[in-house]
Amino acid sequence: MNLLPKDGTVVYHGRIFDEVTSRNYYERLSSSIPWRHDEVVMFGKRIVTAREVAWFADAGIPYRYSGTVKQAIAWTDELAELKYIVEGITGLSFNSCLANLYHHGGEGMSWHSDDEKALLKRAGIASLSFGAERDFAFRHKLTAETISLRLVNGSLLVMKDETQEFWKHALPKAARIKEPRINLTFRTMAGL
Numbered sequence: 001m002n003l004l005p006k007d008g009t010v011v012y013h014g015r016i017f018d019e020v021t022s023r024n025y026y027e028r029l030s031s032s033i034p035w036r037h038d039e040v041v042m043f044g045k046r047i048v049t050a051r052e053v054a055w056f057a058d059a060g061i062p063y064r065y066s067g068t069v070k071q072a073i074a075w076t077d078e079l080a081e082l083k084y085i086v087e088g089i090t091g092l093s094f095n096s097c098l099a100n101l102y103h104h105g106g107e108g109m110s111w112h113s114d115d116e117k118a119l120l121k122r123a124g125i126a127s128l129s130f131g132a133e134r135d136f137a138f139r140h141k142l143t144a145e146t147i148s149l150r151l152v153n154g155s156l157l158v159m160k161d162e163t164q165e166f167w168k169h170a171l172p173k174a175a176r177i178k179e180p181r182i183n184l185t186f187r188t189m190a191g192l
């Protein structure tokens, strides 16, 4: 079922892993991924983000985004396994993944669209969540209509079609949440 009233498709599959499996993935991802603070350039200033990230892709090629160049790392066993599972459920295929680690609810992601030139347009992005439950929101770029949902532990969200052209999304901060969350966004880069 599409959560968006128009101009894109967002499907929330809910929990695709049970509690124990999700916790197990959280632990494995937490220890196997070489997490690093992200660097972005905003208004010409270099900013180091509180959340930590890692960038995976089929080939170890550099990827330019938010004014900095990231070096992709090879898929770990967990990442390759999860990519395979998500491809099976969604019927989509992916060649890269941005992993995000939010240490607590004081960290989030502000309004943006995943519409960088390096990404294949309208390819679809699949987002897996492990750990703390967090709210997630979509806001239409022209009408400002807003849609909110809760991303639970072990859940899968898919954004596809023209979603990135017409909607922004955000992970709002929530100071009351003390637990960490790992998010994996599987993507398709053009020309990989």
Ligand SMILES: O=C(O)CCC(=O)C(=O)O
Pocket: 098, 100, 109, 114, 127, 136, 151, 169, 171, 183, 185
């Ligand atoms: O943490 C999330 O659920 C979303 C992350 C996100 O939007 C992104 O990495 O582009």
Ligand SMILES: [Fe+2]
Pocket: 112, 113, 114, 169
């Ligand atoms: Fe995003």
